[in-house]
Amino acid sequence: MFLDRALVRLLPAVPKPVVQRFSSRYIAGSTLSDAVGVVRRLNAEGMLATIDVLGEEITHADEARAIARAYLDVFDAIERDGLDANVSVKLTSLGLKLSYDLCKENVLEVLAQGRFVRIDMEDSTTTDATLRLYRELRKAGHDNVGVVLQAYLRRTLDDVRALADLKPNVRLCKGIYVEPPSLAYRGADSVRTSFVQCLDTLLEAGAYVAVATHDEKLIAEALRRDVPELQMLLGVREDRARELVADGRRVRIYVPFGEQWYAYSLRRLQENPAMATTIARAAVGRALRL
Numbered sequence: 001m002f003l004d005r006a007l008v009r010l011l012p013a014v015p016k017p018v019v020q021r022f023s024s025r026y027i028a029g030s031t032l033s034d035a036v037g038v039v040r041r042l043n044a045e046g047m048l049a050t051i052d053v054l055g056e057e058i059t060h061a062d063e064a065r066a067i068a069r070a071y072l073d074v075f076d077a078i079e080r081d082g083l084d085a086n087v088s089v090k091l092t093s094l095g096l097k098l099s100y101d102l103c104k105e106n107v108l109e110v111l112a113q114g115r116f117v118r119i120d121m122e123d124s125t126t127t128d129a130t131l132r133l134y135r136e137l138r139k140a141g142h143d144n145v146g147v148v149l150q151a152y153l154r155r156t157l158d159d160v161r162a163l164a165d166l167k168p169n170v171r172l173c174k175g176i177y178v179e180p181p182s183l184a185y186r187g188a189d190s191v192r193t194s195f196v197q198c199l200d201t202l203l204e205a206g207a208y209v210a211v212a213t214h215d216e217k218l219i220a221e222a223l224r225r226d227v228p229e230l231q232m233l234l235g236v237r238e239d240r241a242r243e244l245v246a247d248g249r250r251v252r253i254y255v256p257f258g259e260q261w262y263a264y265s266l267r268r269l270q271e272n273p274a275m276a277t278t279i280a281r282a283a284v285g286r287a288l289r290l
């Protein structure tokens, strides 16, 4: 276990081609047609999808605008191919770190298509801006937008209460970014306790809640409360997703695609310590061959 954790910390030092090989199960591919192929397959199996254009590593306004345009292409593909899918956006990929106004412009362009847009939640330096933008959009009458809340943050229960008047459409997840203990719960049980408290408070407020987890204990809590939607990540516990569909549950799979696969892939591999050992071995083997 200690070794696994040490290896997880070493992952950023592993050569990118090795990371790419091991993370391919989490990513639909580099092109929109790769994503369309995966969503078609998921739809045929009774699952819905949310499509994410990977791009959080952008550094220029032009790149952020290009990501917004890539979402318009995704909407065209959804329409043309009759896919049962919506989209998820990351505000940093739409320019949040460059300028709030640029990011808002880009989000408005994506929202103007009228389809549902989920705003992912990123690290804690972006939480205030993300919730501010969500509130401004809703105040301006955009109802085709949803947000994500992370149960590991100590602030989230307060955020849930503050959002209650909007009856928000929320994806509730544990949260994946590395945060200090002053901001985030660390223990598995305290994160679960916060998750269930947030879930109950959201449901009491009349929010639409999509529970995004592969954690069996939290799936059970969600099923007990008959939540309207469960969400999972592409490449993680797909058999469980199929079982939930067979039981008549609405299940949506997060389908990322694009050239900027690295940051997303690292996060997925870091959540999979067994995989970290295999990757470290592969990387060492590769280094010895060189």
Ligand SMILES: Cc1cc2nc3c(=O)[nH]c(=O)nc-3n(C[C@H](O)[C@H](O)[C@H](O)COP(=O)(O)OP(=O)(O)OC[C@H]3O[C@@H](n4cnc5c(N)ncnc54)[C@H](O)[C@@H]3O)c2cc1C
Pocket (backbone or CB within 6 Å): 119, 120, 121, 122, 148, 150, 171, 173, 174, 175, 176, 177, 212, 213, 214, 215, 216, 231, 232, 233, 236, 237, 253, 254, 267, 268, 269, 271, 272
């Ligand atoms: C649809 C969806 C959208 C998300 N959006 C966001 C977001 O906007 N912001 C954010 O911070 N986080 C997001 N996350 C990630 C989330 O916060 C968690 O980091 C992630 O879901 C792992 O937590 P878990 O609840 O599945 O529980 P864990 O305890 O991490 O996982 C439970 C079990 O699932 C399996 N598992 C989990 N991850 C993997 C993996 N990568 N590879 C193989 N097996 C795995 C393992 O068997 C593990 O024991 C999202 C997750 C989902 C499902």
